[in-house]
Amino acid sequence: MSVQDVEMDTVDEVVDAQKKAAEADALVLADLKQNFVLLERAVATFESRFITRVLRTAASIRKRLNAEILSQAIRDVYPRDAVDKRRLLKFLGKDSGVMDVDSDDTTKDNPQVLPEIDLYLHLLVMIYLLDKQDYYQGILLSNETIHKIQNLNRRTLDQLSARIYFYYARFYELTEKLAEIRPVLLAAQRTATLRHDNDSQATLLNLLLRNYFYYNLYDQADKLVSKTTFPDTAGNNQQARYMYYLGRIKAIQLDYTASHMHLNQAIRKAPQNTTTAGFQQAVYKLSIIVQLLMGDIPERSIFRQPVLKKPLVPYLHIVQAVRIGDLSTFQETLAKYGDVFRKDKTFTLILRLRHNVIKTGIRMISLSYSRISLRDICLKLHLDSEKDAEYIVAKAIRDGVIDAIIDHEKGFMKSKENVDIYSTNEPQSAFNARITFCLNLHNDSVKAMRFPLNAHRKELASAEALRERERELAKEIAENDMDDDDEVADF
Amino acid sequence: MSSNSTILYNNLKKEFNSQNPDLKKCGDYLAKLKIALSKMQLLLPEGDVKNTEELLIARDILEIGAYWSVRVKDIPSFERYIAQLNTYYTDYSSLLQPSQAMYPLTGLNLLRLLSQNRIAEFHTALENIEPEQLLESVYIKHPVHLEQYLMEGSYNKVWNSRNEVPAPEYLFFIDILMGTIRSEIASCSEKAYSYLPLADAATLLFFNNNTNELLNFASERGWSVSQAEMKIYFTTKDDDHVEIPSDSIIKQALHYARELEQIV
Numbered sequence: 001m002s003v004q005d006v007e008m009d010t011v012d013e014v015v016d017a018q019k020k021a022a023e024a025d026a027l028v029l030a031d032l033k034q035n036f037v038l039l040e041r042a043v044a045t046f047e048s049r050f051i052t053r054v055l056r057t058a059a060s061i062r063k064r065l066n067a068e069i070l071s072q073a074i075r076d077v078y079p080r081d082a083v084d085k086r087r088l089l090k091f092l093g094k095d096s097g098v099m100d101v102d103s104d105d106t107t108k109d110n111p112q113v114l115p116e117i118d119l120y121l122h123l124l125v126m127i128y129l130l131d132k133q134d135y136y137q138g139i140l141l142s143n144e145t146i147h148k149i150q151n152l153n154r155r156t157l158d159q160l161s162a163r164i165y166f167y168y169a170r171f172y173e174l175t176e177k178l179a180e181i182r183p184v185l186l187a188a189q190r191t192a193t194l195r196h197d198n199d200s201q202a203t204l205l206n207l208l209l210r211n212y213f214y215y216n217l218y219d220q221a222d223k224l225v226s227k228t229t230f231p232d233t234a235g236n237n238q239q240a241r242y243m244y245y246l247g248r249i250k251a252i253q254l255d256y257t258a259s260h261m262h263l264n265q266a267i268r269k270a271p272q273n274t275t276t277a278g279f280q281q282a283v284y285k286l287s288i289i290v291q292l293l294m295g296d297i298p299e300r301s302i303f304r305q306p307v308l309k310k311p312l313v314p315y316l317h318i319v320q321a322v323r324i325g326d327l328s329t330f331q332e333t334l335a336k337y338g339d340v341f342r343k344d345k346t347f348t349l350i351l352r353l354r355h356n357v358i359k360t361g362i363r364m365i366s367l368s369y370s371r372i373s374l375r376d377i378c379l380k381l382h383l384d385s386e387k388d389a390e391y392i393v394a395k396a397i398r399d400g401v402i403d404a405i406i407d408h409e410k411g412f413m414k415s416k417e418n419v420d421i422y423s424t425n426e427p428q429s430a431f432n433a434r435i436t437f438c439l440n441l442h443n444d445s446v447k448a449m450r451f452p453l454n455a456h457r458k459e460l461a462s463a464e465a466l467r468e469r470e471r472e473l474a475k476e477i478a479e480n481d482m483d484d485d486d487e488v489a490d491f
Numbered sequence: 492m493s494s495n496s497t498i499l500y501n502n503l504k505k506e507f508n509s510q511n512p513d514l515k516k517c518g519d520y521l522a523k524l525k526i527a528l529s530k531m532q533l534l535l536p537e538g539d540v541k542n543t544e545e546l547l548i549a550r551d552i553l554e555i556g557a558y559w560s561v562r563v564k565d566i567p568s569f570e571r572y573i574a575q576l577n578t579y580y581t582d583y584s585s586l587l588q589p590s591q592a593m594y595p596l597t598g599l600n601l602l603r604l605l606s607q608n609r610i611a612e613f614h615t616a617l618e619n620i621e622p623e624q625l626l627e628s629v630y631i632k633h634p635v636h637l638e639q640y641l642m643e644g645s646y647n648k649v650w651n652s653r654n655e656v657p658a659p660e661y662l663f664f665i666d667i668l669m670g671t672i673r674s675e676i677a678s679c680s681e682k683a684y685s686y687l688p689l690a691d692a693a694t695l696l697f698f699n700n701n702t703n704e705l706l707n708f709a710s711e712r713g714w715s716v717s718q719a720e721m722k723i724y725f726t727t728k729d730d731d732h733v734e735i736p737s738d739s740i741i742k743q744a745l746h747y748a749r750e751l752e753q754i755v
Contacts, residue, residue, distance in 0.1 A: 215581075216618045216619050217581070217619070218615045218618050218619075219612075219615050219616070219619075222615070252611075252614050252615055252618055253611035253614065253615060254610055254611050254614060255611070342622050347622055348614070348617060348618060348622075348625070351639075352614075352642070354639060354642075354643065355639070355642045355643035355644075358643050383645075384645075384648075385647065387647045388645045388647050388648065390695075391644045391645060391646045391647060391676070391679070392643055392644040392645060393644075393683065394644065394676075394679035394680060394682070394683035394684075395643070395644030395675075395679050396644070397679065397682050397683040398678060398679040398681075398682040398683065404683075405683065405684065405685060406683045406684055407684075408684060408687055408688070408691050408695075409688065409691075425736060428740075432743055435747065439747075439750045442750075442754060443750075443753075
């Protein structure tokens with residue numbers, strides 16, 4: 001008896017689970033249908049807002065997607081014997097021939113599929129293949145899709161094609177064939193620029209930069225950046241990426257101030273949630289090194305953020321070594337975490353830090369001693385010879401790291417009195433920099449505001465009405481005045 | 492590849508690898524070969540080419556050309572050869588056997604950038620090289636270390652590195668570098684010392700006790716030499732009076748006023 005109960009229960013559970021799955025599938029299908037409607041509306045009204053909304057649901061749909069749902073949606077959308085339908089179903093591993101029979105009547109009123117919907121389905125299938133890690137199929141499909149996009153010239157497609165290019169490059173990256181698609185991307189970038197297709201332009205530029213970086217071709221990346229303009233209207237995500245890439249190029253070229261600025265922008269533009277953890281980590285890693293190279297010490301709080309804490313541990317050690325100015329600790333850390341840095345592609349940048357460590361060391365010494373022999377400096381900094389120490393100190397003096405003088409004959413370094421920084425123009429220029437930043441921020445936020453279309457018309461109309469009323473009022477007053485005058489006259 | 496250019500190539504190879512190569516003759520061969528290469532579109536190959544044999548020969552010719560430019564001390568020509576070789580080294584790396592001369596030439600190129608003080612390009616070029624090679628290849632290690640010494644100011648080590656060059660061609664660029672270093676040291680000394688005895692100045696600036704050269708150098712930089720005390724005095728340019736930067740302050744204030752006006 002009880003055994004039967006249990007069996008019944010499990011059967012129930014299975015049925016329940018099946019039912020739930022079916023419900024969930026139905027929900028996804030409904031979502032997809034909703035998206036198709038939105039896409040149609042976007043085409044009808046030329047409003048890119050609706051497409052943005054469709055693409056925003058991509059992440060949630062992606063999680064719930066399966067071959068069943070997709071093939072169902074495809075069957076619903078395409079007419080009976082469409083070529084695309086067969087192809088897409090084949091990519092999903094579904095046999096289209098048999099299914100056609102059951103669903104032929106649902107598609108009667110759908111003679112022509114909108115290219116937007118067509119490409120949206122292509123995109124979904126690509127995402128599905130990516131999640132299934134079926135990269136070679138993905139490459140085949142994305143090649144065909146790209147070919148399709150290039151034959152179409154519709155502004156409502158811009159955002160969709162940007163996404164499709166992204167996944168196209170992603171497939172090639174995962175199969176390590178990125179170099180092959182460079183000409184295609186370059187050509188697409190050119191077309192997108194000519195058509196003022198800002199979304200594709202931004203995405204393609206980033207893809208190209210990523211492509212170059214993958215092979216360490218910083219020279220070509222730099223040339224690409226100098227020859228192109230990144231569209232201002234691109235989405236925040238693409239802008240954040242672009243800023244990160246720019247920061248990278250500038251860091252390689254030793255332009256640390258510019259690099260730091262770009263990286264800061266990237267950090268601010270990137271969404272602050274756990275899904276972008278990878279990007280945030282990458283940006284912070286680079287930003288920390290760049291700050292060190294500029295002679296700054298990054299804030300301690302960066303290393304405490306939950307998303308960043310663990311991956312940044314090696315960098316924390318580097319920062320500590322630089323802060324103390326201890327060359328041997330620095331070398332130890334470098335040896336210990338060398339592989340991590342090499343993987344992060346920050347190794348060569350960190351190698352450059354060596355002389356920053358020495359500089360900090362010298363600065364510490366000059367602050368704590370008013371007079372110290374070159375031999376002691378040499379010992380403290382673990383340098384090879386006294387002669388080296390002398391040259392290094394001389395260079396530090398010239399570069400303005402310390403304010404001191406060397407007595408060659410007696411072999412010591414004598415620090416000069418510290419200048420009071422508040423008697424110089426330094427505070428003023430620091431203040432100026434902050435004011436400029438705030439003003440720019442204000443101006444940018446004004447520019448970034450969105451105004452509803454034709455909203456001023458309404459105001460204009462009411463202003464018109466107001467003026468009309470005023471005129472009437474004035475007229476009345478004037479008439480009253482006259483009346484008053486008359487009355488006065490009467491008195 | 493036509494038989495004519497094959498003969499030229501063999502001649503060039505024979506001449507260049509001989510004990511005392513006639514550099515002028517090599518130059519002639521190179522000029523003719525380059526014309527032949529450009530006719531075959533091998534000077535800057537594009538797309539999926541062709542038979543790898545021709546590519547290998549073309550690469551070989553360009554490599555000889557690069558070495559030849561260093562021997563005749565023609566830096567712009569060296570730069571051109573390297574730019575052309577880059578196509579072979581990066582874009583066709585999957586097709587061709589890695590070249591023996593690749594790392595020596597890359598190292599030479601790094602050294603050239605260093606001697607011309609093009610540090611940003613130096614680092615960009617460095618990123619192209621695999622990290623293992625940075626630590627292992629003697630040809631690459633040499634310029635990398637030089638750059639480090641230069642940055643931290645260990646000029647002594649830079650000077651000594653002259654004796655440890657991995658290939659004789661490196662000396663050409665290192666000699667150029669020495670001139671740069673000497674002026675670097677001089678500008679450091681001006682700031683770091685108030686005076687220096689002549690003998691010490693000579694060792695610091697690597698003049699090997701050659702007083703005449705030192706005196707010439709001192710007068711070039713405008714140092715005052717006191718023969719009686721045997722010392723060089725550096726004129727300290729410590730201007731104590733601080734100028735009030737009125738111009739820039741006015742500009743800033745006007746800028747603030749304009750911006751505030753826009754906000755309100």
